[in-house]
Amino acid sequence: AQxxxxxxxxxxxxxxxxxxxxxxxxxxxSDYYLFWYKQPPSRQMILVIRQEAYKQQNATENxxxxxxxxxxxxFSLKISDSQLGDAAMYFCAYKVVSGSxxxxxxxxxxxxxx
Amino acid sequence: ETxxxxxxxxxxxxxxxxxxxxxxxxxxxxxxxxxxxxxxxxLELMFVYSLEERVENNSVxxxxxxxxxxxxxxxxxxxxxxxxxxxxxxxxxxxxxTPATNYGYTFGSGTxxxxx
Numbered sequence: 001a002q003x004x005x006x007x008x009x010x011x012x013x014x015x016x017x018x019x020x021x022x023x024x025x026x027x028x029x030s031d032y033y034l035f036w037y038k039q040p041p042s043r044q045m046i047l048v049i050r051q052e053a054y055k056q057q058n059a060t061e062n063x064x065x066x067x068x069x070x071x072x073x074x075f076s077l078k079i080s081d082s083q084l085g086d087a088a089m090y091f092c093a094y095k096v097v098s099g100s101x102x103x104x105x106x107x108x109x110x111x112x113x114x
Numbered sequence: 115e116t117x118x119x120x121x122x123x124x125x126x127x128x129x130x131x132x133x134x135x136x137x138x139x140x141x142x143x144x145x146x147x148x149x150x151x152x153x154x155x156x157l158e159l160m161f162v163y164s165l166e167e168r169v170e171n172n173s174v175x176x177x178x179x180x181x182x183x184x185x186x187x188x189x190x191x192x193x194x195x196x197x198x199x200x201x202x203x204x205x206x207x208x209x210x211x212t213p214a215t216n217y218g219y220t221f222g223s224g225t226x227x228x229x230x
Binding site for chain 2: 050
C-alpha cells in the first residue's frame with residue numbers, strides 16, 4: 001500500500017525568508033503524481049503544486065518549488081519569500097496515474113512570523 | 115465561490131440523531147468524493163462516486179450512508195454516530211474518475227461535525 005509521511009508536524013518561518021517542508025512516500029508504482037495542498041483556516045484544500053513522476057525537472061509555481069528525488073522517494077516543498085498568507089496546514093499527497101484515490105500525509109502546520 | 119459548496123459548515127449532533135451533509139458542485143465534474151479529516155491523522159477516503167454510481171467504499175461503517183442523486187449533488191447521511199466520528203468531512207470533485215493532473219480535484223470547505 002502507498003503511504004505518505006510528513007515528519008514535521010509544525011514549522012515556522014520569518015516573513016520574506018525561505019522554508020522547506022519535507023515529504024517522503026512509499027510505493028511500488030512507477031507512474032504516479034505528487035501534490036502539495038494548502039489548507040488555510042477557511043478549510044478548503046487548495047492545490048499548490050504538482051509533479052508528474054516521469055518528469056525529471058522539478059516543478060515550480062512562482063514562489064513555490066519542489067525537490068523531487070524519485071530514487072529516494074522524497075518530495076519536498078520550498079517556499080521562497082514567505083508571506084503571511086502562506087500560513088496554513090500543508091499536505092503532501094500521492095496518486096497513482098491509473099487511480100482516483102489521493103493518499104495524504106499527516107500535514108505540516110506552517111506559521112509565518114512578521 | 116469555491117466551486118464545491120458544502121452545507122452545513124458546522125454540525126453538532128447527538129449519538130441518536132439522524133442528520134445529513136450536503137455537497138454541491140456545478141463544475142460539470144463527473145466524479146465526487148467524501149473524505150474524513152481527523153486531527154493529527156491523514157485524510158481518509160470514504161466514498162467515491164462516478165456518474166452517480168458508487169465505485170469505492172473504503173470499509174466505512176454502515177452508520178455513514180452516502181447518496182448521489184445526480185452528478186451535481188452528493189449527500190452523506192449520518193445516524194447513530196459515535197464521538198470518535200467527530201471530524202471535518204470534506205467533499206471533492208473531479209472531471210473524470212481518474213483525473214490527469216491538468217484537471218485535478220476541487221475541494222469544498224468541509225463540514226465540521228461534533229458528536230456529543
